Amino acid sequence: MNIRPHANPLTAQPSSRRLGRRGFLGLAAAGVAAGIVGCGTNSGVGTVRLGSGEPGGFYNAFARLLAEVADQAGTVRIDPIDTYGSRTNLTMLVRGEVDAALALVDSIEGGEQVLALGRVYENYLQLAVRVDSPIRRVADLRGTRVNLGAVGSGAALTGERLLWAAGFEPGVDVTVEHRGLRDAVAALDAGEVDALLWAGGVPTGALAVPRLRLLDLDELAAPLRGRFGHVYDRVQIPADAYPGGSAVHTIGVANLLLAAPSLPDAAAAAIVDLLLSRADALVPAEAAGTQFLDARSLTGTGSIALHPGAAEVYRRHHG
Numbered sequence: 001m002n003i004r005p006h007a008n009p010l011t012a013q014p015s016s017r018r019l020g021r022r023g024f025l026g027l028a029a030a031g032v033a034a035g036i037v038g039c040g041t042n043s044g045v046g047t048v049r050l051g052s053g054e055p056g057g058f059y060n061a062f063a064r065l066l067a068e069v070a071d072q073a074g075t076v077r078i079d080p081i082d083t084y085g086s087r088t089n090l091t092m093l094v095r096g097e098v099d100a101a102l103a104l105v106d107s108i109e110g111g112e113q114v115l116a117l118g119r120v121y122e123n124y125l126q127l128a129v130r131v132d133s134p135i136r137r138v139a140d141l142r143g144t145r146v147n148l149g150a151v152g153s154g155a156a157l158t159g160e161r162l163l164w165a166a167g168f169e170p171g172v173d174v175t176v177e178h179r180g181l182r183d184a185v186a187a188l189d190a191g192e193v194d195a196l197l198w199a200g201g202v203p204t205g206a207l208a209v210p211r212l213r214l215l216d217l218d219e220l221a222a223p224l225r226g227r228f229g230h231v232y233d234r235v236q237i238p239a240d241a242y243p244g245g246s247a248v249h250t251i252g253v254a255n256l257l258l259a260a261p262s263l264p265d266a267a268a269a270a271i272v273d274l275l276l277s278r279a280d281a282l283v284p285a286e287a288a289g290t291q292f293l294d295a296r297s298l299t300g301t302g303s304i305a306l307h308p309g310a311a312e313v314y315r316r317h318h319g
Contacts, residue, residue, distance in 0.1 A: 086154030201286025268309030
């Protein structure tokens, strides 16, 4: 068995605050311990290191639920790794620092050698301002400070696209910052930024603050699709999603559960079996949006080919 070193993907980030049970500064050491592939205690399949996201966000919650049901099933061991999200996860996956990862579909570039285990959920773009802010629509963001998510997150990429679709040049018409979710909420509350963008489930706990208000993004759905492709859906966040909130339309982006081509077929199959058989246990509290945990939707991974081990399970279930 090989022990593969696990680089800390977050050392280049602007903050070294702790994240979750492991913390940013402990990721490297924990990753080495988790990198003993083929030595999982649950079965001969071994341990699958899963790049997730920030604690408090949808990816992190989903990854931990998947790890729990895997422990219960005893077919594969899953070790969730805290990260800043999609782009960080993809980098780690390509480098072999994780074996599987969650990512927004618009974060995946054509040259990346990754395979899909399934399309699992849809994340909602949530552009928040303070309740007393004069900003009422995206057009009012000109000349303001907007947090587009941490460097390495999917929101950082999608957020720039959102600004382009609104007719802004990021960094020129709008001052762009990159903070993690909790830091961004605190900065917004303190008046250090004027708006923040988050791509995640509904409701996201950190945004469930009565002092915040979501902007309607309905007018940007068509420009986004026209300029960047048909991966963006027009969706609605219901009025009761957040305390005192109003219903708003926004943009939905599907996220995929990805795997490295080197992931053994048996491990891929074990994970897909969990997606199909334990779907009810894989719904985080933040998952008020569209859920794709059925065989027909799971296989809708677009241009990203299914991992052979995953494809075999889907064929077995539905031919």
